[in-house]
Amino acid sequence: MDFSALAERLLPGEYPALETFxxxxxxxxxxxxxxxxxxxxxxxxxxxxxxxxVAIANERxxxxxxxxxxxxxxxxxxxxxxxxxxxxxxxxxDYFDIRFDEGAQIGGDDTYAPWYQRQRADxxxxxxxxxxxxxxxxxxxxxxxxxSALRAEQTEKKEVTGYYGKYARCRNLSEEExxxxxxxxxxxVIRLRSMGDASRHFTFHDEIKGEITVTQNDQDVVILxxxxxxxxxxxxxxxxxxxxxxxxxxxxxxxxxxxxxxxLFDVLGFRPPKYGHNCSLMKMDGASRRxxxxxKDPELSLSFYRQEGYHPFAVKVYMLxxxxxxxxxxxxxxxxxxxxxxxxxxxxxxxxxxxxDLDKLNDISRTELSRLSAEEMxxxxxxxxxxxxxxxxxxxxxxxEYLLKVLALCMGTxxxxxxxxxxxxxxxxxxxxxxxxxxxxxxxxxxxxxxxRAILEGFLATYDPKNDAQVWFSKVKELAANLGFAAEMxxxxxxxxxxxxxxxxxxxxxxxxxxxxxxxxxxxxIMQILGEERTRGRILAAARA
RNA sequence: GGCCUUGUGGUCAAGCGGUUAAGACGGCGCCCUCUCACGGCGCAAUCCCGGGUUCGAUUCCCGGCAAGGUCACCA
Numbered sequence: 001m002d003f004s005a006l007a008e009r010l011l012p013g014e015y016p017a018l019e020t021f022x023x024x025x026x027x028x029x030x031x032x033x034x035x036x037x038x039x040x041x042x043x044x045x046x047x048x049x050x051x052x053x054v055a056i057a058n059e060r061x062x063x064x065x066x067x068x069x070x071x072x073x074x075x076x077x078x079x080x081x082x083x084x085x086x087x088x089x090x091x092x093x094d095y096f097d098i099r100f101d102e103g104a105q106i107g108g109d110d111t112y113a114p115w116y117q118r119q120r121a122d123x124x125x126x127x128x129x130x131x132x133x134x135x136x137x138x139x140x141x142x143x144x145x146x147x148s149a150l151r152a153e154q155t156e157k158k159e160v161t162g163y164y165g166k167y168a169r170c171r172n173l174s175e176e177e178x179x180x181x182x183x184x185x186x187x188x189v190i191r192l193r194s195m196g197d198a199s200r201h202f203t204f205h206d207e208i209k210g211e212i213t214v215t216q217n218d219q220d221v222v223i224l225x226x227x228x229x230x231x232x233x234x235x236x237x238x239x240x241x242x243x244x245x246x247x248x249x250x251x252x253x254x255x256x257x258x259x260x261x262x263x264l265f266d267v268l269g270f271r272p273p274k275y276g277h278n279c280s281l282m283k284m285d286g287a288s289r290r291x292x293x294x295x296k297d298p299e300l301s302l303s304f305y306r307q308e309g310y311h312p313f314a315v316k317v318y319m320l321x322x323x324x325x326x327x328x329x330x331x332x333x334x335x336x337x338x339x340x341x342x343x344x345x346x347x348x349x350x351x352x353x354x355x356x357d358l359d360k361l362n363d364i365s366r367t368e369l370s371r372l373s374a375e376e377m378x379x380x381x382x383x384x385x386x387x388x389x390x391x392x393x394x395x396x397x398x399x400x401e402y403l404l405k406v407l408a409l410c411m412g413t414x415x416x417x418x419x420x421x422x423x424x425x426x427x428x429x430x431x432x433x434x435x436x437x438x439x440x441x442x443x444x445x446x447x448x449x450x451x452x453r454a455i456l457e458g459f460l461a462t463y464d465p466k467n468d469a470q471v472w473f474s475k476v477k478e479l480a481a482n483l484g485f486a487a488e489m490x491x492x493x494x495x496x497x498x499x500x501x502x503x504x505x506x507x508x509x510x511x512x513x514x515x516x517x518x519x520x521x522x523x524x525x526i527m528q529i530l531g532e533e534r535t536r537g538r539i540l541a542a543a544r545a
Numbered sequence: 546g547g548c549c550u551u552g553u554g555g556u557c558a559a560g561c562g563g564u565u566a567a568g569a570c571g572g573c574g575c576c577c578u579c580u581c582a583c584g585g586c587g588c589a590a591u592c593c594c595g596g597g598u599u600c601g602a603u604u605c606c607c608g609g610c611a612a613g614g615u616c617a618c619c620a
Contacts, residue, residue, distance in 0.1 A: 042620055077619055144618080160547055161616060189618050215548065225618040232620050256549065256615035279551080282613080289612070325558060328569060352551045353613065360557065360570045412583070419582045476579070489578075507579035519581035
């Protein structure tokens with residue numbers, strides 16, 4: 001068969017010689033061990049936690065090694081295209097400090113552009129044409145129906161499904177048959193003529209998984225779809241070669257198609273990049289674990305963390321904790337060092353899928369937020385409240401001096417003991433609500449009505465906002481003693497039966513009256529912040545209730 | 546079902562032939578204490594199963610089993 005003629009018929013016209021691509025996209029001039037990595041999302045605009053997970057790994061490795069991270073858009077499937085998606089992806093990653101050096105909408109070095117695969121159609125076709133010329137690719141006229149019938153037949157016979165070997169009908173079409181089909185205007189795809197044997201295994205070194213056993217590919221995969229646009233597999237081989245990617249870190253769902261990619265690199269005469277297949281994030285679903293799914297799990301969406309008000313830094317710390325097993329220890333040891341200084345290593349990445357643990361994230365969030373100054377916290381809360389807070393919460397920012405005092409109390413004084421009251425911005429805003437408005441909740445006073453009134457009225461009788469904490473508390477103790485409560489905790493503990501309760505019960509009544517809560521930070525300070533008028537008002541109201 | 550990957554407490558995990566099998570989260574208890582939070586101390590809880598190899602296996606080998614992934618003109 002005259003393959004050159006066939007190639008001309010299938011992909012007519014002049015295409016650049018393949019060497020011109022090699023010249024146009026020369027090897028990169030980078031330091032010895034620098035890695036070139038990339039993120040290659042499809043333009044759905046939806047970027048989830050799993051993407052972030054892989055993105056952080058790619059970013060860290062590229063930049064730790066003095067290499068390059070670029071953004072390529074895999075828009076070969078029109079159905080996935082969403083307007084504004086690329087900007088959304090860039091913004092979402094930027095929120096977590098992931099910056100690209102070049103790529104779609106980045107504006108860096110554009111030597112390796114275009115970054116949208118649709119704009120590279122001619123490049124893929126040039127390579128496909130060459131493959132046809134060499135007899136390593138061929139047109140396939142099978143229809144979708146025929147293909148699914150084939151699949152059904154294979155399933156029935158318990159054989160491996162797919163287009164391969166004797167099942168690859170169009171692989172051995174005669175010249176006459178091909179041209180007849182072409183003349184009849186039948187639609188077709190271009191398939192790879194695989195030379196592999198699926199019964200043969202070889203070992204492959206994966207940067208994350210180590211030595212793995214892989215079978216050869218024998219599938220005659222589609223490389224050019226009927227619209228002349230390449231499939232992922234083909235575009236991956238061509239682009240990652242031409243864009244001079246050195247390391248591909250991707251989700252382990254790609255591991256199964258690795259043999260295809262390796263054969264493609266081989267038939268194209270390219271040297272494949274190094275690969276690292278990253279385990280995916282899992283979630284507990286009943287008794288079994290499964291991959292996080294965007295339909296079922298709101299916490300997979302990055303917008304979830306924004307809406308809840310998780311600090312991006314905390315999310316990043318958590319991701320890093322899962323990504324590199326020794327990160328947590330390093331971060332605990334050097335909490336003030338920038339994350340960029342952590343010696344991130346691909347060899348430290350885990351081999352098995354980690355279960356996403358919200359408890360752990362919350363703990364990290366608490367710790368990271370507690371490290372913020374009150375001013376930083378305020379700025380963080382303000383940004384969140386503007387987008388997601390209630391109008392009432394937004395009004396908290398009218399008096400920032402007051403808010404600052406509240407935050408300083410809830411976070412502890414810098415340098416001294418830190419509190420960890422805040423997990424997320426949303427929760428923090430709710431937490432401090434009682435400083436601003438009549439609290440919605442009212443926890444139990446823990447004493448009978450008469451006692452409550454006696455405590456409240458007794459407190460009011462000697463309350464003086466000018467008293468310092470010591471004096472204030474000694475008055476509370478005195479009040480406790482007068483009403484039959486133990487003024488000292490140890491007295492109470494020594495002989496509980498001798499008292500109605502302890503000073504803590506008295507304080508509890510005051511606390512609930514003023515804040516509505518059984519648990520708050522230091523009560524004296526709360527009264528100081530609220531001021532005399534509000535404090536008296538609340539206690540009075542509680543005494544009369 | 547075929548193929549691939551993975552299997553250390555509830556979760557994340559150190560570990561690489563000999564350990565009282567780290568640490569963190571969560572749980573529980575105690576201390577501190579006006580409550581909470583912080584902090585400190587402590588407790589419970591783990592090497593998937595069966596065979597080998599070896600003086601000795603969590604660690605190496607083989608076989609099960611379980612879980613996950615994948616089998617498109619989607620990426």
